[in-house]
Amino acid sequence: MRIxxxxYRILCVPAKATTAQITQAYRDRLSQFPRREHNALxxxxRNRIIEQAFEVLSQTETRAVYDHELSGNMFRSLVPSRPKLPFPDRPSSDTELEALTxxxxxxxxxxKDLLGGLLLLLDLGEYELVLKWAxxxxxxxxxxxxxxxxxxVEIVEQELRLCLALxxxxxxxxxWLQQHYEQAALSGQKSQELLVDVAQFADLQQEIQGDLNRLRPYQVLELLALPESETQERQRGLQLLQEMLSARVGIDGQGDDQSGLSIDDFLRFIQQLRSYLTVQEQLDLFVAESKRPSAAAAYLxxxxxxxxxxxxxxxxxxxQAQTLLKRLGKRQDVFLEQSICAxxxxxxxxxxxxxxxxxEQEAIAYIQEQSEGAPDLLPGLCLYGEQWLKTEVFSHFRDLRQRREDGSVSLxxxxxxxxxxxxxxxxxTEAVPTPTPHPDTESTAAPSEKPPETLQSETGVSPHPSRPAKVDSFEDLVTQTPATVPRHRLLLV
Structure with a gap:
């Protein structure tokens, strides 16, 4: 058979190599062993083919004949170009293999030396040809x-699987180096599938799985960056992300997903992928993650x-955002975000x-500047809130980024x-129930109707002011002054 x-490539020497160089290369090649998983057969x-190459090139007459045959092929190259991927999964016909070469x-x-030929193709980096031939x-x-x-039979089948897997x-x-991460993951998975039933290659399987684990963050980013119309692929990306989160026990968890990312690296990874997710995808993901509980997920x-x-x-x-912020407020300053919710x-x-x-001194200074002459900070907060929603919120959602300039961000x-x-x-209406005094009681306030100051002193929780009795427009909200706000206050449950 012809392969x-x-x-010259088999001995790793140039076409103009001297006999002494060829001899030394021959010895070097025989002393170089392939991976330990390959069997003696x-x-x-492989060694017989190396010896065959040495016999031809070490003798002047046979080398001259061989060189003449090579010169007749105008397309010969010491580093032939590789066939392009992807290859079909079906077996190649002899005609296809002939066209390929x-x-x-x-x-x-x-x-009987087929397996040796495959090992040499692996040695020389001709991985696509190994797939086509094996x-x-x-x-x-x-x-x-x-x-x-x-x-x-058993040894040959095992070696064929090994060559294909490698x-x-x-x-x-x-x-991976070419930044084709999903394709790299698929190739790695094919390698694992070929070895799944071969117990002798457990160490090799572990090496391959290690690469797949480290590849996963790149794979997730590539899949989620696809157009929204690529529903199946993007769902696969979300599934892989969920598997990583489960292994890590949350965004800021202490678990190990074998990706090699530290907690800080993983937080940066999450921040990076946010721009590829829609509003609904982030809602589903981060609301669920916040229940672990997770402070990072709650903020997102x-x-x-x-x-x-x-x-x-x-x-x-x-x-719902307001509720999460109250929980976060026990450990960090989120008053600015809470004020925007209000x-x-x-x-x-x-x-x-x-x-x-x-x-937040910088933000407060801006709000104060924009509220100059007003009885409170509301005018500046409205301007700041719109800008914050546009630049700090909408910018992190792939389906909202384009809406930042079309007037959608308008209070x-x-x-x-x-x-x-x-x-x-x-x-x-829900926040201000109408009290129903008992007929036999005096007109004094019931316990639940105590003044807000009393409630605060008893519970240790600041009372929650309600919104104005009626706000018919944004202008009404902005011009509403504290003097016109109803004085009734209730605790949030």
Missing amino acids: PLDY AIEA AHQPTIDIAE APYLKGKGKLVKEGKFGA AHWELSREQ AVYALLAAGFSQRKPDLVV LLLGQPTEANQLLEQSQ TAYFADPEVQQYLDDLL
Whole structure:
């Protein structure tokens, strides 16, 4: 049989090498052993082909004849170009193999040396050719293997699987370097599948799995960056991400997903992939993760809830964000974010009170500057809130980035929405129940109707001011002053 190799490449010498150089190269090649997983049958066949190359090139007459044959092939190259991927999974026909090697030098080898030829192709980095030559002998040409033409059947089948697995693995590494991460992962998985039933290669399987684990973050980013129309591939990316989160026990968890990313590296990875996710995808992901509990996931969930609540005109999501911020507020300064939530829920008094507690000096200075001459900080907060939603929130969602400049980020439009207005009215109604005194009691206040100062002293929780009795427009909200805010206050449950 003929294989796509030439004797100079087999010995790793140039075409103008001297006899002394060829002799030294021959000795070096015999002393170089392939991976320890290869069996003796394949290594012996490899060495026979190396000896065959030396016999031809070390003798002047045979070398001259061989050089004449090489010169007749105008397409010969010491480093032949490789066929392009992807290859079909079906076995290659003899005609296809001939077409594949039509412009490459070939040599004759004995049938029993097939495995040695595959080892040499692996040595020389011809991984695609290994796939094309070896795969048929596990499929369509498997009959030749069963007949024992290449040696003991079990040993030959095992060696064929090993050669194919190593070729897929090396291709995976090349594709990784070329930043084709999904293709690299698929090649690595094919390598694992070929070895799954071969117990002797457990160490090799562990090496390959290690590469796949380290590759996964890149694979996730590549899949999630695909267009939204690529639904199946993007869902695969989300599934892989979920597997990583489960192994790590959350975004800021202490578990090990074998990716090699530290906690800080993983947080940066999450921050990077956010721009590839839609509002709904981030809602589903981070709200669920915040329940582990996870402070990092809770903060990201706040962004998702605010983005969805504002863009979809769903104040109930803003309420959920407000709840998460109260939990986060026990450990960090999130008063600025809380004040924006209060603003979106039509609660100007609370927005002002929360803002006064914030230590975000740069933001507060801007808000104060924009509120100059006003009785409170509400005008500046409105301007800051719109800008914050546009630059700090919408920019992290792939389906909202384009809406930053089309007027969508508008508090005026938000408060003018009938559904928003109805929800805020219902929120006020729920927050202010009408007390029903018992007929036999005096007109004194019931325990639940105690003044807010009394409630605060008894519970240790600051009372929550309600929104104005009626805010019909954004202008009403901005011009609402503390003097017109109803004095009734309730605790949030």
